Amino acid sequence: MKKTLLLLLALVAAMSASAQWGGRTITDTIHSRILGVPRAVNVYLPRSFRADTARTYPVLYLLHGMHGDNGSWEWMQASQVLDRLINSGEADEMVVVTPHAGGNPALEQNGYFNVKDWLYEDFFFQELMPEIEKRYRAGGSRDLRAVAGFSMGGGGATAYAQRHPDAFCAAYAMSALMDIPDNGAAVPAQRPDDLIDRLTRSVQANSCTNFVTNADEATRNALRSVQWFVDCGDDDFLLDRNLEFFHAMRAAGIPLQLRVRDGGHDGEYWHTALYTCLPFVSRAFSANK
């Protein structure tokens, strides 16, 4: 009986065992002078991280969407996909960082761009990125740094790599808010404190599509040094925004991958996107070894 009991207890232990078998996700805090607040950030550390104390890891910044926060990707079980693809060798061991750029959009400033009184992009590049990479032996150069995200975070990832092509070797956009069309409606005097309005205007001001279209040849050449991927569902209300971006990139002669898979604007789409995203950024890291 003892032996069969042991076998069954193995079953009981299987879920918890998988924690040791894979990486672990922790929540850390960046005390931001720029934002004036402490800011939570989730960090996935791969399995070998504790033992290989001399090793530097590639880093993926994995951004969340509106309403989300640093925990959004855990809710979509990113670490389970990371563990699986790393264990099978389909993805590199890497550090994965999800900052907090969300919360209730009526009460908290969402978004990845600088707006009045909330210089998020400055925070990201001047505080979060250097601090995290120092704390967790990650990145340190564009060859070991990629950025990805869904929805608002897909637009953020694309725009970050557009304006910082020296910072990232790859960018993967899922169901991305590449732009918000301006329908020509007269804009009334704006409530200066409207958080959603600020976000809207910052997305328009940082339109990924306009950026490509308006880029001069030197900029386009820099963009060609980044590996780009656009992934958007056939039922997504942002599909047209992503196709516009794709056409702008092709017209500008900047190679990119496009996939339209089945699905809408939902967590399952982004969860499954990781199966393409993680090998893609791993390949980009390897190409630079």
Add this chain to the structure above:
Amino acid sequence: MKKTLLLLLALVAAMSASAQWGGRTITDTIHSRILGVPRAVNVYLPRSFRADTARTYPVLYLLHGMHGDNGSWEWMQASQVLDRLINSGEADEMVVVTPHAGGNPALEQNGYFNVKDWLYEDFFFQELMPEIEKRYRAGGSRDLRAVAGFSMGGGGATAYAQRHPDAFCAAYAMSALMDIPDNGAAVPAQRPDDLIDRLTRSVQANSCTNFVTNADEATRNALRSVQWFVDCGDDDFLLDRNLEFFHAMRAAGIPLQLRVRDGGHDGEYWHTALYTCLPFVSRAFSANK
């Protein structure tokens, strides 16, 4: 501004909107005379369920593993996969039922079989199944009924379809506890109240592999009327149990599908198994139309 605001609010609303766009999962209760307790059960109702009040749906019993409960599959986001595959036409609209056969195994009797003082299989077939199918216009005959599950629930699904081939047209086993090997250790006087020991012995007594091996030709013929699928990860500690079952089925001349995908004994494996399982059972339902 109004228009762009509306567009952004569409983004805000996207997650909640997907609730109306797909089915909904509710928790109901079966007041069991056989078990002597009320017992929770989760039921996924497809999108058209409320409107098509005259329609009868096929039903999939989707069983959970040890330590789990009726909410386990929600934790693995089964309804997101259901919504997606139904919307793309890859799966039928169906009712999906996850009963509660778990909890803390040290405190609650886990398992799908009858044991002393806990006639779970009787409860399942005599109370839960007829009651649920009546309440939710589901199943009603083998042609519209399938069973699937992971780990302890994969063994349960297989054993249920083995002993009730008149009740199910298809069975899909994920990382299934097909058997627990008896290592020949002397079995000491058993603590009569040991819940895990009871479970262990019930799994052995209902060994799916022995069932096939020992089946007479009439039974084997009945088994051939069910469509079988075995799906187990290459890193799963139960892989050998599943391969033994596969060999027993082939030796008995009972057709079945086998897949060994990348992965271990974890939720991500079962989540992704739904992408194969749901089209498979849908095909079985359709074959019987």
Add this chain to the structure above:
Amino acid sequence: MKKTLLLLLALVAAMSASAQWGGRTITDTIHSRILGVPRAVNVYLPRSFRADTARTYPVLYLLHGMHGDNGSWEWMQASQVLDRLINSGEADEMVVVTPHAGGNPALEQNGYFNVKDWLYEDFFFQELMPEIEKRYRAGGSRDLRAVAGFSMGGGGATAYAQRHPDAFCAAYAMSALMDIPDNGAAVPAQRPDDLIDRLTRSVQANSCTNFVTNADEATRNALRSVQWFVDCGDDDFLLDRNLEFFHAMRAAGIPLQLRVRDGGHDGEYWHTALYTCLPFVSRAFSANK
């Protein structure tokens, strides 16, 4: 030695054995009064065809592209994919028909539409379809008939289902020639015997995109009874044509699936498209049982 020899001979026999294990593809001839010539056609007959002499099968018309002929899909090994998906239950047993609408386009009239002296569409619907369905116990009604194809044949498949929504329950377009843009160039006096020019003008006259855009509500309603699928590679020079068609369909309120996978305008794209196409049309057949 005898036994091991036998085992190795099993290996030798494996390739040829697979012929009996699956369906078979034959070449037949339609003696067309409309075209005034005999016309070859390939027909895949599923495994059970010979034995189940009373059974009627669903039929898929699988069209080839420019330069191709009735053998094109064999060159892309369609029957191997058919055998596999039918054996695993992912596709229905079906009859698959590839007519001949190609050859060297400088010497032979390519295309699926009626042009001067070559009424191919009339031939298809008045001669080939009824004759084949009679000879091979196939189709007979829209519920058991689908159409698919690549490139010129993808446009043909879409246009056929548009103008004959009573004839097909599903249409699957691969890298389809949905239209040829008229760039406004002055058209010189045409050589009346230019075969490629005739084809070009017939594709424009039968533009799939214009058809949807110009359809009245009754026509659109008829189109909604067909299940549509558009599948085109991200590196295909026809991608824009397919996205235009997709947008026209969405604007007209006609549901359809869209997939943009990795790849260009080549046989490997169409070969792999069968893995999506065959389950898709099988689902459409089943929905109508």
Add this chain to the structure above:
Amino acid sequence: MKKTLLLLLALVAAMSASAQWGGRTITDTIHSRILGVPRAVNVYLPRSFRADTARTYPVLYLLHGMHGDNGSWEWMQASQVLDRLINSGEADEMVVVTPHAGGNPALEQNGYFNVKDWLYEDFFFQELMPEIEKRYRAGGSRDLRAVAGFSMGGGGATAYAQRHPDAFCAAYAMSALMDIPDNGAAVPAQRPDDLIDRLTRSVQANSCTNFVTNADEATRNALRSVQWFVDCGDDDFLLDRNLEFFHAMRAAGIPLQLRVRDGGHDGEYWHTALYTCLPFVSRAFSANK
């Protein structure tokens, strides 16, 4: 008219264009002193090969099965999959080599091992490998060399990597002839010139499974430096041979991947296996950069 004609001619040219867009496969000859005959070999050269004349490429030896020859993989359209995965970045640019170890097994000595009067393994390692790598700037060290194959060639690939772990960093076995069971039949006096019998005995003498089981710890340690992959269909008559090998490897503590996909012993299985194989060996090459 000119413009639309041009567009249609693009369509006409698409197939041939894809030749320039991808790599090219040539047939070369090795004049073997060891075998005493000239021996054909197919070599896939990636797109950049001609232009980057200073570059050394990783090399994959892609072996064929019984009855096959150096053209077998072309018949299964390997270069189309290579082009696609290289273009999307999922596989490295690499040189792929298919030697000739087959032909009609009744008339020609099939197999990858040394037998009487036919020292094929010597030929492979002493002549073909160094000559090809010199001619085509390929391989040169284990870090840039992998081996794969199907059926007889899957056994050959595995055995080669077992006995030459210093020569390959990765081995991918498809539907592999890992061994031929000796059923204990009395072996009669053998016809010394029976080619199939020689092959049978050489496969048994080089059993991949026995090799692992009998390996001492030093050998096992060397085997752990190779990345292994076993891929076999659930309907393949060699599935048991592959599972035995898998178990022997696990028992010996040598990590490997296992996949059982849908399918039998046929070309479509091997064609689709390339989608896993090529990224796998590319990852192994990259890990060693």
